[in-house]
Amino acid sequence: MQSWFLKSPAQRPLFAVLVSALFVLALCCLLSLLFGAGGLTPQASLQTLFGNGSPDDEFTVFHLRSTRTLIGLFVGLTLGIAGALMQAVARNPLAEPGLLGVSAGSSFAVAMALVMGASTATLTVGIAQLGALIGCICVLGAARMQGQHNDPIRLVLAGAALSSLLLAMTSLILLFDQRAADEIRFWVTGSVAGRDTHTLMSVLPSMLVAAACVLYTAKPLASLALGERVAIGLGHKPRRIRGIIIIAVALLVGGATAIAGPVAFIGLVVPFAARALVGPDIRRTLWLCLPLGPIIVISADIISRLVAQPTEMPLGVLTAIVGAPVLLLIVRSRRLPTL
Amino acid sequence: MINQSLSMPDTPTSNTSPNGYRLVSIGQHAQILIEKEAIVRNTWLLLVLFFASIITLGSGTMAISPKEVVDVLLGQGDTMNQFVVKDLRLPRLLAAIYTGAAFSLAGCLMQTMARNRLATPGIIGIDNAAMAFAVSSIVGMSVSLAPSFMALAGAATATALAFGLAGGSGTRGYRFIVAGIGIGAIAGAVTQLLLSQVSIDVANSAYPWTVGSLSARDPFMVNTLSIGIAICVIGCLLFSRQFALLPFSDQVITGLGANIKHIRILALILCITLTGLAVAVAGPVGLVALVGPEIARVLSRYRGIPLISSALTGALVMMLSDLFGRTVLSPIELPVGIVTAVIGGPYLIWILVRRSSRSSL
Numbered sequence: 001m002q003s004w005f006l007k008s009p010a011q012r013p014l015f016a017v018l019v020s021a022l023f024v025l026a027l028c029c030l031l032s033l034l035f036g037a038g039g040l041t042p043q044a045s046l047q048t049l050f051g052n053g054s055p056d057d058e059f060t061v062f063h064l065r066s067t068r069t070l071i072g073l074f075v076g077l078t079l080g081i082a083g084a085l086m087q088a089v090a091r092n093p094l095a096e097p098g099l100l101g102v103s104a105g106s107s108f109a110v111a112m113a114l115v116m117g118a119s120t121a122t123l124t125v126g127i128a129q130l131g132a133l134i135g136c137i138c139v140l141g142a143a144r145m146q147g148q149h150n151d152p153i154r155l156v157l158a159g160a161a162l163s164s165l166l167l168a169m170t171s172l173i174l175l176f177d178q179r180a181a182d183e184i185r186f187w188v189t190g191s192v193a194g195r196d197t198h199t200l201m202s203v204l205p206s207m208l209v210a211a212a213c214v215l216y217t218a219k220p221l222a223s224l225a226l227g228e229r230v231a232i233g234l235g236h237k238p239r240r241i242r243g244i245i246i247i248a249v250a251l252l253v254g255g256a257t258a259i260a261g262p263v264a265f266i267g268l269v270v271p272f273a274a275r276a277l278v279g280p281d282i283r284r285t286l287w288l289c290l291p292l293g294p295i296i297v298i299s300a301d302i303i304s305r306l307v308a309q310p311t312e313m314p315l316g317v318l319t320a321i322v323g324a325p326v327l328l329l330i331v332r333s334r335r336l337p338t339l
Numbered sequence: 340m341i342n343q344s345l346s347m348p349d350t351p352t353s354n355t356s357p358n359g360y361r362l363v364s365i366g367q368h369a370q371i372l373i374e375k376e377a378i379v380r381n382t383w384l385l386l387v388l389f390f391a392s393i394i395t396l397g398s399g400t401m402a403i404s405p406k407e408v409v410d411v412l413l414g415q416g417d418t419m420n421q422f423v424v425k426d427l428r429l430p431r432l433l434a435a436i437y438t439g440a441a442f443s444l445a446g447c448l449m450q451t452m453a454r455n456r457l458a459t460p461g462i463i464g465i466d467n468a469a470m471a472f473a474v475s476s477i478v479g480m481s482v483s484l485a486p487s488f489m490a491l492a493g494a495a496t497a498t499a500l501a502f503g504l505a506g507g508s509g510t511r512g513y514r515f516i517v518a519g520i521g522i523g524a525i526a527g528a529v530t531q532l533l534l535s536q537v538s539i540d541v542a543n544s545a546y547p548w549t550v551g552s553l554s555a556r557d558p559f560m561v562n563t564l565s566i567g568i569a570i571c572v573i574g575c576l577l578f579s580r581q582f583a584l585l586p587f588s589d590q591v592i593t594g595l596g597a598n599i600k601h602i603r604i605l606a607l608i609l610c611i612t613l614t615g616l617a618v619a620v621a622g623p624v625g626l627v628a629l630v631g632p633e634i635a636r637v638l639s640r641y642r643g644i645p646l647i648s649s650a651l652t653g654a655l656v657m658m659l660s661d662l663f664g665r666t667v668l669s670p671i672e673l674p675v676g677i678v679t680a681v682i683g684g685p686y687l688i689w690i691l692v693r694r695s696s697r698s699s700l
Contacts, residue, residue: 099520157457160520164462164625165687167527168680171550175677178539185535185542264524314535320528324521328504331517 010279080293083267098264100159105135106257129254213248265323441617443653446628461625464523468497494615551622551676626683
């Protein structure tokens with residue numbers, strides 16, 4: 001009965017792995033509701049969940065923490081999927097929206113919007129998504145033009161260069177606007193705290209579009225993993241698939257960035273974990289990324305609440321600290337695998 | 340050939356120097372192979388640097404003619420000009436020249452080592468770590484001298500960490516680069532965290548460290564940097580033959596009888612010293628490391644590794660960027676890091692989108 005876990009990753013039944021991942025996710029959500037930086041003890045939160053707590057406690061659990069959990073769920077979902085898609089398109093296990101400058105593109109666009117008079121509270125998601133799209137096209141375009149699919153490091157270097165450029169541009173803009181600088185320094189750390197569900201609703205339509213894109217391209221992507229010629233032979237159009245995926249990634253990353261600020265390394269860790277669990281087939285990993293992303297974001301968020309009590313550590317810092325070692329692990333493990 | 344051995348009778352090996360090169364012996368064992376063309380090129384660059392310096396010293400809110408600048412430098416001229424040129428502008432000019440040279444030389448070394456134009460210390464996160472340390476000292480202690488030292492410590496820590504995590508330089512130093520990128524990402528996140536936790540005034544005082552600026556730099560660090568650069572330039576000259584092997588593949592280097600690990604570690608140490616000292620003076624102005632070596636490479640027609648020329652072009656770029664930032668929006672002063680970003684940005688984009696895959700160093 002338990003023997004499925006002993007099989008090689010590619011042979012494990014997807015359904016069993018998925019169900020256990022969903023179970024872990026549910027547990028994470030529950031813990032996220034129970035633990036926090038405030039004075040509310042886990043026991044009291046549990047009581048509140050069952051309906052007998054003071055109005056204050058109810059506000060904390062049902063308003064603050066549940067919103068936060070919901071947003072963590074959303075951010076993990078989008079960034080995990082975006083990471084998996086990006087790695088499939090770039091055929092590179094190191095491709096990650098944060099590392100490749102897609103998030104930096106979003107940040108730049110948001111800074112631009114802030115200077116022009118918007119405010120982080122009323123930020124339009126479209127701007128962040130547009131920035132993400134530009135960043136995405138720049139870096140993947142660069143990698144494609146140089147014909148260097150097979151060299152994972154070059155893509156990462158190009159991404160690092162692009163991010164550093166965009167960050168410099170962002171600070172240039174902020175130099176001229178004190179108010180925007182003051183507002184953005186809270187936003188750029190990346191956090192799921194203190195955001196409201198209103199923004200979540202405004203992102204939802206574009207997420208549906210992205211989901212449609214992903215469903216449409218999952219199969220062609222799997223054939224693309226076998227090589228460009230095989231994909232053409234099977235009747236797919238690689239260029240069009242890539243275009244659609246890039247748009248989907250931009251929508252996903254832009255949406256997540258607009259809500260939570262740039263959160264790095266989720267897109268790297270999630271597909272890595274998913275591949276380790278169910279093997280390299282994109283049709284299987286994508287499914288598993290759905291629960292894994294939120295698991296990682298929510299548990300990171302719980303830790304970020306607990307390590308620095310009474311204050312909190314921003315989520316973006318924590319994911320960077322957790323994610324960088326995974327990056328090293330991937331590079332160190334063996335000869336860099338080319339997807 | 341005969342002329343050469345006549346001109347250098349005390350060097351028995353001079354007749355083995357390759358065409359277009361001159362072998363200079365120092366003592367019994369140390370020999371430096373100097374490209375004749377490089378001497379001419381670097382002399383020209385020095386001349387350009389000199390004239391540009393005089394113009395830079397003369398321009399600003401109070402314009403001084405080049406002749407008067409020369410007078411002041413020779414110890415004449417009126418007291419007002421003396422004060423402006425010697426006390427206000429000269430330290431800043433020297434800081435620009437030193438940091439530019441250091442960044443650019445370090446960039447050239449690392450690019451050669453990684454065989455990739457994008458692999459400069461700034462991009463692989465050393466600048467970021469130095470910045471995080473400097474910002475933490477401002478946010479935490481607010482001691483005026485501390486940030487420079489913290490920046491130096493940051494650069495050293497980041498490199499040591501990256502090197503340790505990567506388990507040596509690895510093939511082509513690639514692992515080292517990726518480890519550096521990871522550490523840079525963490526350092527960047529920490530910087531943002533620190534800046535978000537303090538009041539806006541403190542965040543503003545840390546701002547020059549996050550973009551890179553040359554105004555009111557610590558004179559002690561500038562002096563230290565000048566000594567460091569002198570040592571590193573001599574190191575580069577002494578080991579130029581070893582560094583010249585770096586563009587080849589690992590097998591070829593080993594086949595030629597050199598110890599590839601030693602060469603890489605040596606190059607890395609030089610890189611880190613230069614970057615750390617330069618960041619300690621000016622903050623992260625990493626894009627100079629991208630542009631300087633490129634200009635030097637074009638000037639040298641892609642022959643060899645133009646280490647010394649890179650230092651000179653880097654100094655030139657830094658100096659002109661600072662002049663630009665100082666004068667173009669006159670009452671407001673643009674930090675030099677932002678000017679270099681605006682200048683280096685288009686070039687960076689060109690590297691990213693250019694078609695050829697062959698000439699990527």
